[in-house]
Amino acid sequence: FNSVRQGTHILFREFNFVQATPHNRTSFLRTFWRCFRTVGKNGVKVHLTAQNLAICYLRLLCPDFPMELTQKAARIVLMDDAMDCLMSFSDFLFAFQIQFYYSEFLESVAAIYQDLLAGKSPNTVVVPTSSSGQHRQRQPTNDCNPLDGVEASLFYQCLESLCDRSKYSCPPSALVKEILSSVQRLTFYEFLMALAKHQGINRALGALPDKGDLFLDPAMDQEIEKLVAQVSGLSLSAPTSAGGDAANLPVRNVPRISSPWRPLHHRRRMDAESEGSNEETDSSEN
Incomplete structure (x- = not known):
């Protein structure tokens, strides 16, 4: 119920669901605005062909959103003139609102x-x-x-x-x-x-x-700033803390343990020495 109240229940749903009720339509319009308002906020003009707009923006929220509606909204702004033109995002958004709702x-x-x-x-x-x-x-x-x-x-x-x-x-x-x-x-x-x-x-x-x-949304801006701060904090603190931890770790002197496995030439030399010592022992006994 929270998603319905907040209007996020229409995300990634099929078009029949998105347009089913006035509340769903209003929720979709509001979500579309909040997600892509930075396109217009930065002064970008939309190079509008209905196909590009539908694929790049609307179909990120509704995979089967019909291009016909974007074409009709474009005609409102362009007064039924050429479709492959530049237009401001705000002009398109208000025209799209009327055409969709x-x-x-x-x-x-x-x-x-x-x-x-x-x-x-x-x-x-x-x-x-x-x-x-x-x-x-x-x-x-x-x-x-x-x-x-x-x-x-x-x-x-x-x-x-x-x-x-x-x-x-x-x-x-x-x-x-x-x-x-x-x-x-x-x-x-x-x-x-x-x-x-x-x-x-x-x-x-x-x-x-x-x-x-249209390009003001303090609540959303606050959330974005929090996320950016968290990501920046993690990226900055991770190497520092890792380096600091490594520097503060106590140095441990690990005792060297002799291995039972010795090189072959070393074993042969030991065998030869042992044989020589045996011969000396035998001669002394005689």
Whole structure:
């Protein structure tokens, strides 16, 4: 239960488990941030191809994490432009948070956006349910330029209905309204970027700190400093203590014990001497 409370129960688990509950998703996001925040802390920019990012970072925590989610998060930051670009780790992290935690909601939003882009009125747009929300690609009509996006007020009407009906996690509708009421028209990726940058949505989700505090984690820094100090202390004290112990050991005079095994030439000389002494004894007796 401690691991569930601390959020470490998702480590090295399969993706189906990681995304199974809102708590698991929040735990994964928080763990991902705490493990790799030093990437951004040192000013490093991520050379992002979704494959590299998935293998180098996400798959260290979840071996079968799908690359599709990292690709979608990259498109939020890059506004659906070229994928092989440099981006800051913090930009990717907040975009990834939205894409991962609200993935089912965003699929439904994409379907609604395509309907509005095709010229349908809000009354005829089918708001996907939790089970039927799919990202449908449709060709827009000639009267609507895709680069202009859709009317924000109509878009919000549909999203409000979606938030009321969806069984999956959705951003607070009041914050969605705040985003859409500040513009007249917007594209799909402009909306996703606004979600990713909105600090109110980030706080409501509760996985990551504010952007200004993203690279601050005093508790983790303390633990790391303790470990570094312990390792440094061991590496420095081990040779010194070993040398000191050796110097302080008393010198023992080991007595030399003669070995019963003697060299062959030494034995022959002893045998010859013994034979000579025997001859002298015999002659003296005679």
